[in-house]
Amino acid sequence: MLKAVILIGGPQKGTRFRPLSLELPKPLFPVAGFPIIYHHIEACSKLPDIQDVLLIGTYQPSDSLNRFITSAQREFKFNIRYLQEYTALGTAGGLYHFRDQILSGQPKGFLVFNGDVCCKFPLAELWDFHEKVSQDDHYTMLSTEATRDQSLSYGCLVENENTHEVMHYVEKPQTFVSTVINCGLYVFPPEIFQHIGKAFQQNQDEVLNGDPLFPSKDTIRLEQDILAPLASTGKLFTFKTNNFWSQIKSAGSAIFANRLYLSLYHETHPDRLSDPKSETGPSIRGDVYIHPTATVDPTATLGPNVTIAANVTIGAGVRVRESIVLEGATLQDHCCILHSIIGWNSMVGAWSRVEGTPNDPNPNLDHAKMDSGTLFNGDGKLNPSITILGGKVVIPPEVIILNSIVLPHKELGYSIKNQILL
Numbered sequence: 001m002l003k004a005v006i007l008i009g010g011p012q013k014g015t016r017f018r019p020l021s022l023e024l025p026k027p028l029f030p031v032a033g034f035p036i037i038y039h040h041i042e043a044c045s046k047l048p049d050i051q052d053v054l055l056i057g058t059y060q061p062s063d064s065l066n067r068f069i070t071s072a073q074r075e076f077k078f079n080i081r082y083l084q085e086y087t088a089l090g091t092a093g094g095l096y097h098f099r100d101q102i103l104s105g106q107p108k109g110f111l112v113f114n115g116d117v118c119c120k121f122p123l124a125e126l127w128d129f130h131e132k133v134s135q136d137d138h139y140t141m142l143s144t145e146a147t148r149d150q151s152l153s154y155g156c157l158v159e160n161e162n163t164h165e166v167m168h169y170v171e172k173p174q175t176f177v178s179t180v181i182n183c184g185l186y187v188f189p190p191e192i193f194q195h196i197g198k199a200f201q202q203n204q205d206e207v208l209n210g211d212p213l214f215p216s217k218d219t220i221r222l223e224q225d226i227l228a229p230l231a232s233t234g235k236l237f238t239f240k241t242n243n244f245w246s247q248i249k250s251a252g253s254a255i256f257a258n259r260l261y262l263s264l265y266h267e268t269h270p271d272r273l274s275d276p277k278s279e280t281g282p283s284i285r286g287d288v289y290i291h292p293t294a295t296v297d298p299t300a301t302l303g304p305n306v307t308i309a310a311n312v313t314i315g316a317g318v319r320v321r322e323s324i325v326l327e328g329a330t331l332q333d334h335c336c337i338l339h340s341i342i343g344w345n346s347m348v349g350a351w352s353r354v355e356g357t358p359n360d361p362n363p364n365l366d367h368a369k370m371d372s373g374t375l376f377n378g379d380g381k382l383n384p385s386i387t388i389l390g391g392k393v394v395i396p397p398e399v400i401i402l403n404s405i406v407l408p409h410k411e412l413g414y415s416i417k418n419q420i421l422l
């Protein structure tokens with residue numbers, strides 16, 4: 001029997017995802033028509049031995065989380081449960097806190113996913129590799145290739161190419177270590193808790209013996225505190241993938257993840273993609289997902305890389321590309337939406353143009369990743385980025401909204417460029 005744990009963080013994480021994460025926990029943000037962590041759970045469903053998926057985070061239980069779990073539970077055959085940490089305990093601290101739940105039923109191992117990544121998860125290959133790479137207790141990490149410059153923003157590892165053992169691991173190094181980076185997906189046998197337990201005990205000793213003016217940390221980080229010390233001990237191995245992989249940190253990276261998951265549907269769910277040859281529907285370019293409850297005028301043109309959520313209304317002559325239109329939004333006749341996210345129940349007036357600037361990885365560099373940089377540049381100016389309309393924003397007819405972020409419930413009366421509207 002196998003289990004899976006998805007680390008979903010909490011409201012204090014996902015800050016680069018605002019304002020969208022103000023209205024919905026980031027792990028539930030829909031990408032290619034389904035919540036980010038739905039894609040993780042769906043990948044788990046392809047492993048025959050999976051019996052339990054545990055979501056661990058610090059979010060208060062909410063209607064949206066309950067609804068997601070109930071509907072996923074109905075669709076998949078295994079148990080899906082949410083376990084709430086009383087405070088953010090760190091990526092390994094949360095696992096340790098719920099070790100009894102993870103080990104109940106005596107699984108032979110469990111998968112741990114970072115909740116904020118998108119990937120064509122090679123779970124069967126990863127598990128197979130894990131079983132074959134060593135006969136002793138050992139741990140396996142999924143890795144991929146990045147560019148030399150971008151590798152510094154990730155956990156970097158040096159692999160013995162013959163044995164696949166991880167010889168050296170540094171989280172976000174100051175200087176170049178390796179272009180092989182940690183994907184935030186692991187296979188652990190129950191023995192991992194011995195290592196996390198030692199780190200926990202060390203923290204406790206520091207609390208008891210330390211200076212009360214300088215309280216010790218109460219979090220345990222999987223990468224720095226557990227995995228880095230395991231490098232070159234013969235216990236940590238890596239399985240390298242060439243499948244697509246990206247972090248979902250900023251809203252811009254959700255547009256990129258949307259494109260990646262839509263492209264995956266050609267293999268896994270062609271039925272989710274709109275038919276470009278349909279004579280009755282709107283004109284479809286490339287990969288487009290339209291929820292069956294959306295109403296789209298046949299004269300609209302959508303795509304490539306567009307997701308239209310439930311109960312969206314799209315008028316005549318509308319053009320949408322490289323964008324996500326969230327539930328209940330209305331796009332009035334002849335408006336144009338490019339590289340943008342249109343928030344829940346927002347309205348874009350007729351002949352208006354909502355446009356952002358893509359932050360895609362450099363297509364001329366092998367293994368380039370999405371840069372999830374800061375909102376502002378060194379001069380305090382807003383970096384050009386995708387345009388985001390929060391929930392229930394109203395854009396009047398015939399205006400232009402360019403490279404801007406509009407917070408929820410705002411009614412605009414004029415055109416704006418490079419602004420954050422509070």
Ligand code: GTP
Nearest residue numbers: 007008009013056057088089090091094114115116
């Ligand atoms: P940043 O660039 O700082 O975001 O670092 P990172 O990419 O290494 O991410 P981090 O290690 O902070 O988080 C990896 C995953 O674990 C994300 O999905 C987080 O939401 C989740 N996570 C982070 N801290 C915690 C925690 O204390 N508890 C739980 N349950 N999840 C966490």
